[in-house]
Amino acid sequence: MSFKIAIIGAGSVGFTKKLFTDILCVPEFRDIEFALTDLSEHNLGMIKAILDKVVEANGLPTRVTATTDRRKALEGARYIISCVRVGGLEAYADDIRIPLKYGIDQCVGDTICAGGILYGQRNIPVILDFCKDIREVAATGAKFLNYANPMAMNTWAAIEYGKVDTVGLCHGVQHGAEQIAEVLGAKSRHELDYVCSGINHQTWFIDLRLNGRKIGNDELVAAFEAHPVYSQQEKLRIDVLKRFGVYSTESNGHLSEYLPWYRKRPDEITRWIDMSDWIHGETGGYLRYSTETRNWFETEYPQFLEAASKPIDPAKRSNEHASHILEALETNRVYRGHFNVRNNGVITNLPQDAIIESPGFVDRFGINMAAGITLPEACAATCMSSINVQRMSVHAAVSGDIDLLKLAVLHDPLVGAVSTPEEVWQMVDEMVVAQAQWLPQYAHAVPAAKERLSKSAVKTREWAGAARRNVRSIEELRAEKAALKQAG
Numbered sequence: 001m002s003f004k005i006a007i008i009g010a011g012s013v014g015f016t017k018k019l020f021t022d023i024l025c026v027p028e029f030r031d032i033e034f035a036l037t038d039l040s041e042h043n044l045g046m047i048k049a050i051l052d053k054v055v056e057a058n059g060l061p062t063r064v065t066a067t068t069d070r071r072k073a074l075e076g077a078r079y080i081i082s083c084v085r086v087g088g089l090e091a092y093a094d095d096i097r098i099p100l101k102y103g104i105d106q107c108v109g110d111t112i113c114a115g116g117i118l119y120g121q122r123n124i125p126v127i128l129d130f131c132k133d134i135r136e137v138a139a140t141g142a143k144f145l146n147y148a149n150p151m152a153m154n155t156w157a158a159i160e161y162g163k164v165d166t167v168g169l170c171h172g173v174q175h176g177a178e179q180i181a182e183v184l185g186a187k188s189r190h191e192l193d194y195v196c197s198g199i200n201h202q203t204w205f206i207d208l209r210l211n212g213r214k215i216g217n218d219e220l221v222a223a224f225e226a227h228p229v230y231s232q233q234e235k236l237r238i239d240v241l242k243r244f245g246v247y248s249t250e251s252n253g254h255l256s257e258y259l260p261w262y263r264k265r266p267d268e269i270t271r272w273i274d275m276s277d278w279i280h281g282e283t284g285g286y287l288r289y290s291t292e293t294r295n296w297f298e299t300e301y302p303q304f305l306e307a308a309s310k311p312i313d314p315a316k317r318s319n320e321h322a323s324h325i326l327e328a329l330e331t332n333r334v335y336r337g338h339f340n341v342r343n344n345g346v347i348t349n350l351p352q353d354a355i356i357e358s359p360g361f362v363d364r365f366g367i368n369m370a371a372g373i374t375l376p377e378a379c380a381a382t383c384m385s386s387i388n389v390q391r392m393s394v395h396a397a398v399s400g401d402i403d404l405l406k407l408a409v410l411h412d413p414l415v416g417a418v419s420t421p422e423e424v425w426q427m428v429d430e431m432v433v434a435q436a437q438w439l440p441q442y443a444h445a446v447p448a449a450k451e452r453l454s455k456s457a458v459k460t461r462e463w464a465g466a467a468r469r470n471v472r473s474i475e476e477l478r479a480e481k482a483a484l485k486q487a488g
Contacts, residue, residue: 001028001330004139006077008070008130009084009148010036011043013050013297017308019081020051022323024062025314028331036066037073044068046301053308071133078139081322082130082146082154086122087438089291094434095119096284101430101460102423104415105263105467107253107278108286110149111201112386113414116257117393118431120153121405122438124397127154131162143329145169145322146340151200152355152386155340156394160353167325167367168340168355170200174319176249177205183223183230184210196249197347197358197373200340202258202386203249204379217245233280236262236272244378253281258386260417266466273467283465291471299474328362335362339369346371349380354387385413400441402432402449426458 005023010016016036023029034051038044048066055062067073074080085092095115096106102114109115127146134142144166146154155168173196181192195207208215224238224247225231231238234252240259241247248255253273256262262272273281278289297304317323321337328335336359343356346369350356360369375383392408395401406428409415415424429449432439436446472480 002031002033003078003330004033004035004076005079005081005326006035006037006073006138008037008073008080008082010047010066011038011040012083012085013043013047013304014293015083015147016047017050017054018318018320019083019322021054021312022317022320023326024054024058024060024312025317026323026327026331029326031061033063033065035073035077036064037068037070038066039068041068050305050308053305054312057309058312070130071137074130074133075137076139077134078142079326080130080134080138080142080144082127082144082148084123084126084148086119086126087435089287089294091122091435091438092119092287092290094431096287098427098431098434099415100283100463100465102427103418103461103463104427105266105269105283105465106257106414107263107273107281107283108257109284110286111152111254111258112150112389112393112412113257114409114412114427114431116150116153117389117405117409117412118435120150120390120393121397121432121442122435123148123150123154124157124394125441127157128162128398131158131164134162134164141165143167145325147322150390151340152390153394153397156342156353156355156390157398159342159355160394161398168200168357169321169325170338170340170357171320172201172249172251173203173338173357175251176203176247179230179234180205180208180220180247181210183220183227184215185223186210195359195370195373196338198249198356198375198379199350199354199383199386200357201250201254202379202383203338203357204244204246204375205249206246206373206375206379208247217241220247233274233276235274236281239272244376244382246376246379251279253279253285256281257414259382260413263414264417269466275467275469278469281467283468285469288469288471292477295471295474296477325362325367329364329366332364336360337362339367341367341369346373347380348372348374349377350375350383351387353391354383355390385411389413397441400444402428402442402445405432405442422458426453426456426460429453429456 044066051064099114151168158166181189193209278285324335343354396405
């Protein structure tokens, strides 16, 4: 087989390498072309050198090109994969910093909540530019695989406004299933069969079977509470399991952002989170982790380049969906996974236009979703709160309507549990002004926002959050990795 895959945001070096080696685990894909594109020539140069080393070490005919000219990269591409983070860590820091001034403490802030909504405002105009290029220069019928957050908003915009065949992909379901398999004592994750459905980052394991035996809620609660690690790291998640009767895919820290109950007071935050790793609820945890990862990669790049000379091992192919979807579409080897698509009746008690994450099967005829799923009422209600915010956020991002944007933020569950309408209105003005360079659709609204900010009487505070940690230095990271290696 010979076709072209374009990767937008390929400067996300570690993830791009994973996708690349996963895809090349498919024997039929040896002779394809990868076209890498990114705004950063520096990052493009680094990732191309790594992928070229992989190709050389494995004696492959695979072609790798790299360009900052996105349209050139997309020309003739059959598949387009997006891993973009518009505004980079600079804008992301404001997604965390500014809401903290209004009492909103986020762990990740990239899906909904104040940070995730503004992240969507930055991403959606760019996503629609991608879609325009795909329609004009990519192969006829090209498929757009979106890995970028906010997953639901980006995918919603690409389908509703971009008019491109789009699927959103995430790995939360796989990670949740691995946890469940572990606490139940499975020898392999393949012993666990499950139906997981909802919306991205709020997906629910509504049917669990271990070696064909149905697992009830009481058994699952007992298994998690008995686990020496998860019983501490996933306290909030276990509490939701007890109350809702189903386990959520999302991590302890991330899940806490989508609910109005656990992060609205500092004392409640520290009660429910765990500080052993950022993902369990640390204030701005993912921002710290992302910053450290970038710094580490820049410093330790020669080691990453050296590691690229190892043979590709198909046994180590990851469970990221992209390579398996492409394999199914091209070879007709059926793949079952969980995909973000427009609902269209797949989940009976969620809106038709919502972007849902649910099971589907892929073969040469495309992605075929398992329809007729009904969520437990509490799960559907929680998803609905986010869907309503997502819908308003997408429409605001496309129209540049700052009033609709403020209403979207106001209706966010965590924001509404913490902030008053006056605080929300000022916070959105402040975020739009701070991020104006990445928000062209709001250029007309920035002068008035600045004027309102100059006259506002709403009080703010300088607050680091309930559980903030400083970014670690390269030396600290080296010492920690050395200690873990010695202990292991």
